[in-house]
Amino acid sequence: MSRIYDNWERLVAAVLRKQQLWELFHDQSRSPIPEVHLHILKVPLQSTKFSPPFELEDLLRASAKYLGKGTFGSAYAAALHYGTKIVIKRLKLVSVSEPQFRRHMEVVGNIRDENVTTLRAYFCSKDEKLLLYDCYSNGSVSSLLHGENGENRASVDWPTRMRIAVGAARGIAHIHTQIGGKLVHGNIKASNIFLNSQRYGCISDLGMAYVAATAFIPNSYCYAPEVENTQNVSQASDVYSFGVLLLELLTKKSPVQVSGSEAVDLVKLANSVNRKKWIAKIFDTDVQKNRTVERQMEKMLQIGMMCVAKSPKRRPRMSEVVKVIEDSMLIMVNQFSVRTKMNKLMFFEDARYTFDLEDLLRASAEVLGRGMFGVSYKVILENGITIVVKRSKEVVVAKKEFQRHMEVMSRMQGHENVSELRAHYYSVDEKLLVYDYHSQGSVSALLHGKRGSGRKPLDWKARLRIAIGAARGFAHIHKQDGGKFLHGNIRTSNIFLNEQRHGRVSDVGLATLSSPTTLLVMRTAGYCAPEVMDIKKISQASDVYSFGVVLLELISGKRPIHTTGDGKVISLVRWIETVIREEWTDEVFDAELLRYQHDNEAMLQLLQIAMGCVDSVPKRRPKMADVLMELEAISETETVSSPSVE
Template identity: 55%
Template sequence: MSNVYDNWERLVEAVIRREQIWQMFHDQSPSVSSISSNSSLDFQDLDVPLDFSSAGGSSAYQQLPPPTVENLQKKEKSVEKEVSGLVFIQGFSPVFDLDEILKSTAEFLGRGTFGSAYISSMDNGITVVLKRLNAVNIPEKKFRQHMKVIGNVRHDNVSALRAYYFSKEEKLMVYDHYSNGSVSAMLHGKIEGNRAPLDWETRLRIAVGAARGIAHIHKQSGGKLVHGNIKSSNIFLNSNQYGCLSDHGLASMIPSPVRNAGYHAPEVKNTRNVSQASDVYSFGILLLELLTRKSLLHAIGGNEAVGLVKLVNSVNGKERAANVFDVELLRNRSIEEQMIKTLEIGMSCVANTPRRRPKMAQVVKMMEDIRTMNTRPNLVFIEGVNPDFYLDDMLRASAEVLGRGKFGTSYKATLGNGSTIAVKRLREVIVTSKEFQRQMEVIGRMKHENVSTLTAYHCSRDEKLIVYDYYGTGSASSMLHGKTGENKISLDWKTRLRIAVGAARGIAHIHTQVGQNLVHGNVKTSNIFLTTQGYGCVTDVGLATLMSTTAVLDSRSSGYRAPEVTDTKKLSQASDVYSFGVVLLELLTGKPSIISEDNEKDIHLVWWVASVVREYWTVEVFDIKLLLWDSDMEEAMVTFLQIALNCVKSVPEHRPKMSEVVWMLEDISGTNSEA
């Protein structure tokens, strides 16, 4: 490993006292454990003798001629002055010294354009990044002036220079350590190592943060400071998970060969002179890396490797999304527009001619505009709701199908933060996005304890999603008709009456909205849940007006559909009353809206009840469980049946208003409300 540490021993020799060196190489030394097992210090090339005797024993110089000993002791005094040469940038406390850094556990990070980098973990718990610069022939005064310029760059998206060290042989820089590793490692690290799934939001934060940092650097020193070495291995994530730049400002101090040709602008390859325009070019390459997750040189069809710019230019504009973007990102169609706009910015940054490239301040504005399009895309929260999750959280959530209805499929989604929501994925939505959003706003403003609260919605070309509060008890349908041992529970008369009263109040409230013209359009037991007080609460409000005729006339809900809806294909408040009447019959009989019996034709519940009431005693329609438990409530049940039969009259005008239904049901239950 000695080659990895690149003659690190020269620095150690220059600043650590002889007794400390001696301790490092003796088994009983407490300092041995502080040297990383990965470290290897090779001292055979040192030109200064080391004392390997005990601290209290005879000097290692005792066998040397006196003049030589005197010269070496003078040199040691000079070295001790250099130990105190670790200079902390103003604002940073000197909580460690160079000795502590050099005795720390060291981990090699890598070699870059300007030198080698190490992670230094000290005994006091502090971890920093130590940058050892390549051979730098620069006067001390000029070096310190340049460190002051770099140290004065303070920004959330620029890695802060904490301290530096200057000697004739060594130039060191001390930075904060970012534990997540570089963006390069995140994008291109091994699958079993650093590489991990990177969602679009994370990549966008990396790009926005890096752009802000570069723009800030470009404003320093009278607008003349240049980063000069922008690449994904020099970008990290700060505490807010935005891109943060390191290695800034060294290019103008250390002339170096063009090693990172993939990042350098064409003019830099020729002139070796970096500029703010060449920084913009390098940032454009970073954007292409984030979008494609491809290396700087990429082989096409087994041919010679080409650069990212040439690769993107080689693909027809209409096919770029499919053939250039990272397939991991393409799984989320809702971010495609953002990716295309980001690609356009990236391509403008890598224009061949410097003057055609935008300024970094302009790039920041464009990147932030993309991010504000949908910070986490296309999940709109209803006014008054505090968002604690986003679309990508929802899409990654553990999901369970609750049911499939005529308007779409409902899911129970358990989010990473532990909360649970109900998500409905709509199908056959025929209205424009603007009309959809307007209807969501209407529904979102509808605040009533017996109407399920709309939390958020998502509207894109391919998907329409709505998010509700989740009711853990399940729907009234599952309670009445679920399989034994699963959702089905025994409902006594009082519980069924509360379900009816609550649902009636909710529907009546809906009918007062939008100038008393709003319709629910999909009243059925699978859309009724229980509040914490045990009353019915309706969901799926107002969706019918968004759907195609096919969805409205779905055969699965024909048992709830009023006769006139089949003929006119139009919903009304009167048809809501009919559907609610079917719900009342379900609660009373315990039977589903369409009764299927072996070898018998399916029959609507309304028809079955009518036939039983005509031919038998009225009580024959009641759920036998109700008669066993609540025989003294038979009179109330008969009244309840009469209300239901009034609701399902074939002529719409003969049906009661929902406000009247509420009053009649509350009269039975002994409750009252403003409805």
């Protein structure tokens, strides 16, 4: 133990040498103190575990544990004097210049995703390169599967392994979208994957292959055959490594040598086994509980073998892998428990549907996506009716509160700008909501979908209709429950088009029923008002702020959190404030709107309304009813005979 602490003391002493103390989270308006070499990446204080602020001297006083030596350096876990735990990675063999290192760390530090471990700060000098991360108490996936130092751990069940797989896949897919779709992880393996707060896989050690030149260890079989060192990594090799991870989750065999065991070439093993005897030969028997699990394991094996194709060109893209995994793991029949089948759906009085849970179980289902509060399915019943079933995982209230919320929902049924909730189900294990299906997709998909020759852009009048329709829906919601009801999760992915192609809002009020951890995810999306620090702070005023962001999204065509031309990640509100301050207002508007010059005055009015909605002071924001009146006034004053542009 003394040797470990001595190493730690020398490490931190090197960092402290000739450095001034600097608070971790400083006011953004303050100029950096000269000669400070601990670079703090700008993360909102409420979303970080590095709180309260600490000084560099705190590191020296911290109790420390040597975690181990990895491909790119050694890692320490440090417990600060007030209890916060952090991980500090000391890099070796850094092969780029200090300016290049700093630039790359800023890129990595700007990546915000629930399935990617956030880089909080870094230190850079001639002799030392350190990275500071949050500490995950559950340990790595490698330690969960294989134990520490070769000691066996408790069995990891199949649902947990599926969450690890889909979370890691989402994280890698998100990484691959960065830097214009060119960023690579380069070192994907189970020891670099942890479990986030929702117990989904979370990718760590991002992008070190760019800054550290090293050859990969020969007794590791988690790298693609074309990769010999960090110079050969690619997104295709990331896909290969993820395929090996899937095989590791299926077999519980390690592709990297650990103490007391040998590394196994899982790809060679899988290819050598008779296809009809997969389960008997290589699957981990600890998780083979029933035929349903076996079918899912077989599907995961197929995905894994596609990923580990010898030719890089034959491997799928990571975004494609995510979709296949989600489709396979979230089939309705495999998700409902036996107890769910014994209960009944509760329909509202005016519901025109006649079906029950058994009909849902027999229906074909397609995963539409995972939202803030759960997974949505497109379900086609045997009678041809198409519905959306939302399986809400984040609802934590008791049944009495849930039913009261449903009663309020029933009283707002029939409004053309609010998606009608047709039925609901509540049990300890399952909360289901049944909605109508909107074939045209969400406004988010219409705005940000693939832009190509086959895509029909949203013109100015279409965007104004969406804004007015959504405002009508939100104003109607705010009248409910004695004028106290709210939406809580306003965003373009929760707005659809009705028959008149006006905005129609969905997902009403679920935020008030959800767990506090949901808010951390909500804040990263760019719609959350600045005063909302916990679920209890959500209000009608914060709804107005979120709707203001939606208006800015319609005007600019940009996402609420986007990357600027120089690679910086910034909120849409902050970016537009900067553009307006510099009097470059024309840059705010989506390029697809520039051809509607006759509507320029109306666009400016909409921008003005939006900026009023996103005022940082809640009391200065207008009521939703007033926003609606202003939007309708824009529509009324527009010239009916304005020439259309094809």
